Amino acid sequence: MADSLSQTFAALADPTRRAMLARLSQGEANVSDLAKPFLKEMSLPAITKHIKVLESAGLVTKTKEAQYRPCRLNEEALREVADWIEHYRVFWEESFDRLEAYLKTVSPRKSTKGKRHAHKK
Amino acid sequence: MADSLSQTFAALADPTRRAMLARLSQGEANVSDLAKPFLKEMSLPAITKHIKVLESAGLVTKTKEAQYRPCRLNEEALREVADWIEHYRVFWEESFDRLEAYLKTVSPRKSTKGKRHAHKK
DNA sequence: TAGTTAATTAACCAATTGGTGAAATAATGG
DNA sequence: CCATTATTTCACCAATTGGTTAATTAACTA
Numbered sequence: 001m002a003d004s005l006s007q008t009f010a011a012l013a014d015p016t017r018r019a020m021l022a023r024l025s026q027g028e029a030n031v032s033d034l035a036k037p038f039l040k041e042m043s044l045p046a047i048t049k050h051i052k053v054l055e056s057a058g059l060v061t062k063t064k065e066a067q068y069r070p071c072r073l074n075e076e077a078l079r080e081v082a083d084w085i086e087h088y089r090v091f092w093e094e095s096f097d098r099l100e101a102y103l104k105t106v107s108p109r110k111s112t113k114g115k116r117h118a119h120k121k
Numbered sequence: 122m123a124d125s126l127s128q129t130f131a132a133l134a135d136p137t138r139r140a141m142l143a144r145l146s147q148g149e150a151n152v153s154d155l156a157k158p159f160l161k162e163m164s165l166p167a168i169t170k171h172i173k174v175l176e177s178a179g180l181v182t183k184t185k186e187a188q189y190r191p192c193r194l195n196e197e198a199l200r201e202v203a204d205w206i207e208h209y210r211v212f213w214e215e216s217f218d219r220l221e222a223y224l225k226t227v228s229p230r231k232s233t234k235g236k237r238h239a240h241k242k
Numbered sequence: 243t244a245g246t247t248a249a250t251t252a253a254c255c256a257a258t259t260g261g262t263g264a265a266a267t268a269a270t271g272g
Numbered sequence: 273c274c275a276t277t278a279t280t281t282c283a284c285c286a287a288t289t290g291g292t293t294a295a296t297t298a299a300c301t302a
Contacts, residue, residue, distance in 0.1 A: 003136055005136075005139070006134045006135060006136055006139075007134075008134075009130050009131075009133040009134035010130075010131070010134035010289095012130040013127045013128075013130035013131035013134055014127060014289095014290085015124055015126075015127055016290095018126070018127075018205075021209075022208075025208070025209060025212055030248080030249090031248070031249060031250095032247090032248065032249080035249095042290085042291070042292090043291075043292065043293080044248090044249070044250090045249090045250075045251080045252095045291085045292075045293085046290070046291055046292080047249095048249065048250060048251090049289090049290070049291085050290085052250095053289090053290095066248090066298090066299060066300070067247065067248045067249075067298065067299045067300065068248065068249090068299095069248080069249065069250095073209075073212065075209070075212050075213035076213070078206060078209050078212070078213060079213045081206055082203075082206045082207075082209075082210065082213075084139075085199060085202055085203045085206065086203075087143075087146070088142075088146060088194075088196075088199050088203075089203065091146055091194060091196050091199070092196035092197070092199060092200045092203075131259095135259095135260090137260095151278080151279095152278070152279060152280095153277090153278065153279080156279095163260085163261070163262090164261075164262065164263080165278090165279075165280090166261085166262075166263085166279090166280075166281080166282095167260070167261055167262080168279095169279065169280060169281090170259090170260070170261085171260085173280095174259090174260095185268095187268090187269060187270070187278090188268060188269045188270065188277065188278045188279075189269095189278070189279090190278080190279065190280095243302100244301100244302090245300105245301085245302080246299100246300085246301080246302100247298100247299085247300080247301100248297100248298080248299080248300100249296100249297085249298080249299105250295105250296075250297070250298095251294105251295080251296070251297085252293105252294085252295080252296090253292100253293095253294090253295105254291105254292080254293090255290100255291085255292075256289100256290095256291085256292105257288105257289080257290085257291100258287105258288080258289070258290095259286100259287080259288070259289085260285100260286095260287085260288095261284105261285085261286085261287100262283100262284080262285080262286105263282100263283095263284095264281105264282085264283095265280105265281080265282075265283105266279100266280080266281070266282090267278100267279080267280070267281085268277100268278080268279080268280095269276100269277085269278080269279105270275100270276080270277080270278100271274100271275090271276085271277100272273100272274085272275085272276100
């Protein structure tokens with residue numbers, strides 16, 4: 001795999017890990033906090049491994065505080081992903097415009113007044 | 122894995138597959154078009170497999186045209202990813218604001234006049 | 243010091259992934 | 273029909289992934 005973006009995408013390709021990120025977006029949490037919602041489904045070592053995957057992808061940083069290992073989101077890695085996908089935004093906005101244009105030909109006036117997507121600029 | 126978002130992220134976690142998406146963002150391409158840049162590094166069956174991964178993640182649709190199998194980007198799957206990451210945008214913009222605020226305390230006037238990020242609205 | 247809580251490490255396992263070469267299928271063109 | 277081009281399927285392999293249980297380390301607390 002090697003490259004940073006691949007590692008990040010791979011880390012995101014698991015619902016447990018995405019749930020952990022969602023939890024961390026609410027604020028710092030240590031390992032057992034992150035584990036709690038999953039301890040019925042999997043063991044603590046499994047949690048440790050998931051966190052390690054997030055950590056080595058740069059999505060999470062882990063520090064030491066007494067026995068605890070508080071974890072925090074690292075926004076940079078997420079922004080990398082957002083930047084990558086941003087290149088494609090034009091693509092689906094285009095396709096929305098095509099749809100919009102089509103809808104106008106089918107039933108003018110009745111279509112998309114101000115719903116989503118107000119095309120900035 | 123099961124869930125659609127995980128499958129999509131997994132498909133994106135490979136530089137070969139991301140390069141194929143980049144190629145497809147320029148327009149339709151059949152299998153051998155997509156293969157060309159990689160045939161020094163891997164075989165055609167490997168390419169077929171990569172495309173199948175993209176296909177079953179919903180990132181690409183493949184049709185039939187004579188012997189050829191033209192592939193196209195499917196914007197929906199990409200938008201799903203963009204929507205997911207959008208929830209976290211506030212997070213790194215916040216951290217930019219914190220940095221900005223800090224820079225002002227360190228060296229007022231000299232900092233970030235209008236560079237990036239003009240905070241829409 | 244002994245006990246408890248927090249977290250990690252080690253050794254293992256099954257399933258998945260990313261690749262291969264060889265053979266098969268599909269469609270076109272002479 | 274035969275040869276060629278495009279693509280896939282098959283059977284295999286090594287490495288990685290996601291999980292396990294048991295043991296270990298680390299730090300607090302009584």
